[in-house]
Amino acid sequence: MNNQLSADIVIIGGGPAGLAAAVAAKKNGIDRILILERDRELGGILNQCIHNGFGLHTFKEELTGPEYAARFIGQILELNIAYKLNTMVMDISRDKVVTAMNREEGLFEVRAGAVILAMGCRERPRGALNIPGFRPAGIFSAGTAQRLVNMEGYLPGREVVILGSGDIGLIMARRMTLEGAKVKVVAELMPYSGGLKRNIVQCLDDYGIPLKLSHTVVDIKGKERLEGITLAEVDGRGKPIPGTEEFYSCDTLLLSVGLIPENELSAGMGVELNPVTSGPRVNESLETNIEGVFACGNVLHVHDLVDFVSEEAAAAGKNAAAYVRAAKETAGRAAERASFPAVRLTVGTGVRYTVPETICAERMDEHQTVRFRVGGVYKNCYVSVYFDGERISRRKKAVVAPGEMEEIMLTKKQLMEYPDLKEINVRIEEA
Amino acid sequence: MEEKNLICINCPLGCMLTVAMDGKKIVSVAGNTCRRGDTYARKELTNPTRIVTSTVRVLGGSESMVSVKTKEDIPKGKVLECVRALKDVVLPAPVKIGDVILEDAAGTGVSIVATKNVQ
Numbered sequence: 001m002n003n004q005l006s007a008d009i010v011i012i013g014g015g016p017a018g019l020a021a022a023v024a025a026k027k028n029g030i031d032r033i034l035i036l037e038r039d040r041e042l043g044g045i046l047n048q049c050i051h052n053g054f055g056l057h058t059f060k061e062e063l064t065g066p067e068y069a070a071r072f073i074g075q076i077l078e079l080n081i082a083y084k085l086n087t088m089v090m091d092i093s094r095d096k097v098v099t100a101m102n103r104e105e106g107l108f109e110v111r112a113g114a115v116i117l118a119m120g121c122r123e124r125p126r127g128a129l130n131i132p133g134f135r136p137a138g139i140f141s142a143g144t145a146q147r148l149v150n151m152e153g154y155l156p157g158r159e160v161v162i163l164g165s166g167d168i169g170l171i172m173a174r175r176m177t178l179e180g181a182k183v184k185v186v187a188e189l190m191p192y193s194g195g196l197k198r199n200i201v202q203c204l205d206d207y208g209i210p211l212k213l214s215h216t217v218v219d220i221k222g223k224e225r226l227e228g229i230t231l232a233e234v235d236g237r238g239k240p241i242p243g244t245e246e247f248y249s250c251d252t253l254l255l256s257v258g259l260i261p262e263n264e265l266s267a268g269m270g271v272e273l274n275p276v277t278s279g280p281r282v283n284e285s286l287e288t289n290i291e292g293v294f295a296c297g298n299v300l301h302v303h304d305l306v307d308f309v310s311e312e313a314a315a316a317g318k319n320a321a322a323y324v325r326a327a328k329e330t331a332g333r334a335a336e337r338a339s340f341p342a343v344r345l346t347v348g349t350g351v352r353y354t355v356p357e358t359i360c361a362e363r364m365d366e367h368q369t370v371r372f373r374v375g376g377v378y379k380n381c382y383v384s385v386y387f388d389g390e391r392i393s394r395r396k397k398a399v400v401a402p403g404e405m406e407e408i409m410l411t412k413k414q415l416m417e418y419p420d421l422k423e424i425n426v427r428i429e430e431a
Numbered sequence: 432m433e434e435k436n437l438i439c440i441n442c443p444l445g446c447m448l449t450v451a452m453d454g455k456k457i458v459s460v461a462g463n464t465c466r467r468g469d470t471y472a473r474k475e476l477t478n479p480t481r482i483v484t485s486t487v488r489v490l491g492g493s494e495s496m497v498s499v500k501t502k503e504d505i506p507k508g509k510v511l512e513c514v515r516a517l518k519d520v521v522l523p524a525p526v527k528i529g530d531v532i533l534e535d536a537a538g539t540g541v542s543i544v545a546t547k548n549v550q
Contacts, residue, residue: 050486052482052500062482065498066528070528151494153486179514198445
């Protein structure tokens, strides 16, 4: 290929994470930035999230998804940051050569000083669920239906059942109702909802849509087009209880059953993934096991709040900028990295994972946010942090749930007081 | 005195609010982590309101739909009427964020504005 470009930082994905990372990198002194986006416009998933509730943390006002995206797109244009649309990244090599293609330029390569992975996530499909029955038309992932309704202007059906109470499913229950469809029920396999509490109030309760917890779809009826589904209650292990089956006629089934970080490119280049998050393992700089390759947003771990994506991505952008500057000034960064020991973050009772997974006290900022999710619903509990077995902090929480990401803050000062620290453990403790 | 439990919908924190009521009078609001929670509880129990978001067709633009919202929150009972009023609205491109799409939606006195730029 004689078609090789170069950039100091190449950002894979122009959604909320990619945009915030680009803005931060530019503000930290890097000019040669390139964003590669596969869709026809910047903004990613925000473009189809037309509901309000975004930006209270970032902009101190309540915005819709497209408005939130527009704030960042405005900055991209103002800061003259380069981007290519309708461009699909095919491969990233370990030495950071990005292979991409689009209709105008064909196949091309970009040699990158640093790479920021910001590809977002995908919805878990029907195939991952083992629902018995036929495979008729009318079964959509909730996000697909959201795109059809909000961006393409099509209503996928009139009588709807939603499986899974993730936020997109709840939002779509309201959206389909407003567009004239009848949403009969939202069924959730778990005994608690996977979505935000506010969405249950304003998307289901407001419209009298029932939420059936500990229920799942056990049969799908209809050969060409969906005709109905059968719901059944499940026991503590998720197995349907015989005799609890109930038939619902419907022409549409929406699935809102989880999101999976989209890491085919990361895995292809040798980035190590955490099996719990399905996202890259990262250190305090949000840098993966490959030097100069950073990750942020939903490709790293699935978030509930775009505000936190922007915050995390800005950190990745800033750190990537520092990496590029350091790499230009000195070739000895590898030696520097090896000389600082990293502290491992581990999870105790109730905690499923942490991002990051390692922290280096010497390299960290004054404050380090550690984000995590819990594995179940805990009431009146403590979020506790242990340094090598010694509890150094605990914070009371009225309730923690898997659907809502939690965070703790570590300070450089704290870590410096424990020079021989090996392990930081985060766990949930009963009050 | 009567207690009512609400979940604040202003932001994704979803604070659990406890409202003490004396008949129809609100005596106190607890459980909120910010000022918005107090305002929400008082409003939700007297005159519940919502921001309404939807989409409207665009002709001759880079996109076929543009997203819109009520500029302010409107009474909950007017939500469906408000969406119905948007059903047959078609806009010529271009549309800019903040453009007024419909004035006085469903007699609420609140206008509906675009939330996306369409070239």
